Amino acid sequence: MEVIDNLPIPDEEISATMRDYLSEIYRLGQGGVWVSTTALAERLNVSGPAAVRMVRRLHQGGLVDHLPYRGVRLTPSGNKAALLGIRRHRLVERFLVDVLKFGWHEVHDEADELQKGITQVLEDRIDQLMGHPATCPHGDPIPTREGIMPDLNDKPLTVVPPGAKGQISRVKTREPDKLHYLAEIGLVPGAAFELINRSPFNGPLRLKIGATGREQVIGMELAAALWVTSELPAHLQPKTVKKPLA
Numbered sequence: 001m002e003v004i005d006n007l008p009i010p011d012e013e014i015s016a017t018m019r020d021y022l023s024e025i026y027r028l029g030q031g032g033v034w035v036s037t038t039a040l041a042e043r044l045n046v047s048g049p050a051a052v053r054m055v056r057r058l059h060q061g062g063l064v065d066h067l068p069y070r071g072v073r074l075t076p077s078g079n080k081a082a083l084l085g086i087r088r089h090r091l092v093e094r095f096l097v098d099v100l101k102f103g104w105h106e107v108h109d110e111a112d113e114l115q116k117g118i119t120q121v122l123e124d125r126i127d128q129l130m131g132h133p134a135t136c137p138h139g140d141p142i143p144t145r146e147g148i149m150p151d152l153n154d155k156p157l158t159v160v161p162p163g164a165k166g167q168i169s170r171v172k173t174r175e176p177d178k179l180h181y182l183a184e185i186g187l188v189p190g191a192a193f194e195l196i197n198r199s200p201f202n203g204p205l206r207l208k209i210g211a212t213g214r215e216q217v218i219g220m221e222l223a224a225a226l227w228v229t230s231e232l233p234a235h236l237q238p239k240t241v242k243k244p245l246a
Contacts, residue, residue, distance in 0.1 A: 019085035026082035080147035090136035105179035139170025139189030166230030
């Protein structure tokens with residue numbers, strides 16, 4: 001098995017549970033923000049004392065910084081280990097959907113369990129078999145083999161102005177019911193959209209979806225899970241001011 005370089009402890013000594021903690025610290029803190037152990041325990045569905053014990057272990061391994069009353073933050077090595085764990089999870093999700101034909105709403109928990117038994121050699125083979133996919137089924141980017149997260153230039157649908165057109169880039173929810181519904185109405189990564197209208201006071205949004213332009217109304221809660229790339233409508237485009245000739 002190929003060993004990952006530049007980690008303070010050997011990659012094979014990072015247990016599946018440690019990877020789970022590191023990955024959730026990354027997701028909660030986006031790689032740099034301090035995360036409370038309470039929030040971490042809630043996300044992982046463990047007791048507070050259990051979370052504190054694991055955080056101390058990660059701290060001793062040089063993978064996190066930990067300050068009482070402030071929380072936990074990934075070190076550069078912990079950040080890399082977290083991204084490698086996220087890479088494995090997202091590759092497994094892609095494998096479950098593309099090869100084993102699971103629904104995208106079914107794969108998060110299955111991937112959590114399956115990835116615990118995957119070696120680096122098997123991960124690399126899965127990656128090669130699927131042609132080195134860039135994203136998971138939900139549109140989130142798959143970190144590189146070197147533990148680097150690709151940059152994205154997208155934003156929540158909730159901040160897009162009416163009239164904007166673009167594509168759904170990713171769907172940020174783990175809730176199976178929401179994912180199942182979004183697939184039914186065609187709001188999946190890669191789908192084209194046009195935002196027709198947003199009602200005031202956090203009201204619903206009206207969209208045109210896909211090449212057919214079928215209209216669909218969704219609430220703000222669902223819209224918050226949709227991240228998009230978009231272009232401003234013409235009347236909101238910044239105007240170029242011509243400088244007078246000297």
